[in-house]
Amino acid sequence: MKFWLFFTLALLWLEVQNGVCQQVKRKKEAGENRIKPGRKRAKVRYPKVKEKDTGSKGQSILTQVLDKGRFLRLGESLSLNPGKTLELRCKGTKIGWAYPSYLDTFNDNRLSIKQHERYGQLILTSPSAADTGEYSCWVLLCDGQECEKDVDTISATYIYFTDKDELFVPSAIHFEIIYLRPDKPATIPCRVTNPKIKVSLHREVPAEEIAVDGTQISYNPTKGFIIQNPSPEHKGAYYCKANSTSKTTPQISTKYQLLYVEVPSGPPFATIEASSNSVSGGDVFNVTCTVLGEPEMNVSFSWRYPGQDQRPVNIQDSWRLINRGVGHTTRISHSVMIVDDVETIDYGKYICTAKNKNGETLVATSVKSRD
Numbered sequence: 001m002k003f004w005l006f007f008t009l010a011l012l013w014l015e016v017q018n019g020v021c022q023q024v025k026r027k028k029e030a031g032e033n034r035i036k037p038g039r040k041r042a043k044v045r046y047p048k049v050k051e052k053d054t055g056s057k058g059q060s061i062l063t064q065v066l067d068k069g070r071f072l073r074l075g076e077s078l079s080l081n082p083g084k085t086l087e088l089r090c091k092g093t094k095i096g097w098a099y100p101s102y103l104d105t106f107n108d109n110r111l112s113i114k115q116h117e118r119y120g121q122l123i124l125t126s127p128s129a130a131d132t133g134e135y136s137c138w139v140l141l142c143d144g145q146e147c148e149k150d151v152d153t154i155s156a157t158y159i160y161f162t163d164k165d166e167l168f169v170p171s172a173i174h175f176e177i178i179y180l181r182p183d184k185p186a187t188i189p190c191r192v193t194n195p196k197i198k199v200s201l202h203r204e205v206p207a208e209e210i211a212v213d214g215t216q217i218s219y220n221p222t223k224g225f226i227i228q229n230p231s232p233e234h235k236g237a238y239y240c241k242a243n244s245t246s247k248t249t250p251q252i253s254t255k256y257q258l259l260y261v262e263v264p265s266g267p268p269f270a271t272i273e274a275s276s277n278s279v280s281g282g283d284v285f286n287v288t289c290t291v292l293g294e295p296e297m298n299v300s301f302s303w304r305y306p307g308q309d310q311r312p313v314n315i316q317d318s319w320r321l322i323n324r325g326v327g328h329t330t331r332i333s334h335s336v337m338i339v340d341d342v343e344t345i346d347y348g349k350y351i352c353t354a355k356n357k358n359g360e361t362l363v364a365t366s367v368k369s370r371d
Helices: 002-029
Strands: 062-065 071-073 077-080 086-091 095-098 111-115 119-124 133-143 146-149 155-161 175-180 186-188 198-203 208-210 217-220 224-227 236-243 255-260 269-274 285-293 300-304 314-323 329-339 348-356 359-369
Touching: 062 133, 062 155, 086 133, 095 119, 119 133, 175 186, 186 255, 198 217, 269 348, 269 359, 285 348, 285 359, 300 314, 300 329, 329 348
Parallel strands: 077 155, 175 255
Antiparallel strands: 062 071, 062 086, 086 119, 095 133, 111 119, 133 146, 133 155, 186 224, 198 208, 198 236, 217 224, 236 255, 269 285, 285 329, 300 348, 314 329, 348 359
C-alpha cells in the first residue's frame, strides 16, 4: 500500500515539473526580446554605377530640361527632332557657354542665355538642322571683374537636329575654299544632321569617288572628311554625297575648292620697293610694300614716312591669290603709298610695318634728292 502511494506521488511530481518547464519556455518565446518581422530596418547596399566618361575630370554639369521638370545628364552626343524648344542648364553661380558660331554671326534672337542663382540656362527656340553642332558650358572663376575658365568643369555635347529633308548641316556659303598645308590635316566640313547617314566624297574633275580608308582620309559626322597628310594631288573641286534610308535620291553638299598652300605659318614675309630712289622736286613716286602669305591670312599695313602729319599721301591696300609652281597657292598683299608733287620734306626713310596674327615685320627704303 505504501509502495503504490509513493509511486503515485512520484508520477504527480514529474507531471508538475514538466508543466512548469513548458510554461517557462512559452513565456520566453512571447517575451519582449522577440524579433518581430518588419520591425528592424535592414541597411540596403546599392551597386556602384560607373559614370560615363564626359571628357572632364569630374561629373558633367550639362543637363537637358525635359517635360514635367525632368532632367537628362548629357553625354558625348544627343539626337533631337527639330522644332521643339531646347533648354540646357549648367550647375554653377557663374557659367560660360559655347554653341555653333553662326548663332552669334547672325545675332539670332532665338538664342537666350541667362544666369540664375544656382545655374546657367541656355534656351534655343525653334531649332532646325542648321543648329546642329557642339554645345558646351563651364564654370567661371572670377576675381573681381576678371574671370577665367575652369577647364576641369568643361562639359560638351554634340547635338544633332535630325531632319529628313536636310541631310547636311545647311551653310550660307555655296562654294567654300579649303586650304591644304603639308604640316597639318585639312577638313572638308560636310557635316550631317544624323550620325547614321552614309556619306561619300567625290571629285569633280576627273569625276570620281574618293576612297576613304580611315587612315589617310577618314570621316567624322561632327567634322566632315579629314585628310591627314595633304599634298598637291588633293587640290581640286570636291563635293559630298549623302544617302538616307528614307530618301531614294541622294543629297549633294556645298562644293569645296581645295587649294594647296606653299607659304608656311609665321609673321609676314615682306619686301619694300620705291618706284625711284632718286627724285626731283615736283615729281611723283610711289613706295610699295608686298607680303606673300597664307591664302586666308589677313595682313594689315602701317607706314612711317618723312612728311608724316604734314604732307597728304595716298595709300592703297589690296590682295589676291596667285599660283606659284605646280599646285601651290599663295596670297599676295600690297600696300602702295603715292607721293605727289615732291617737296624737300619728302626726302628720307619710308618704313612699312606688315602685321598678321603671328607677328609683324618691318621693312624700309630711302628716297633722296636727284639734284
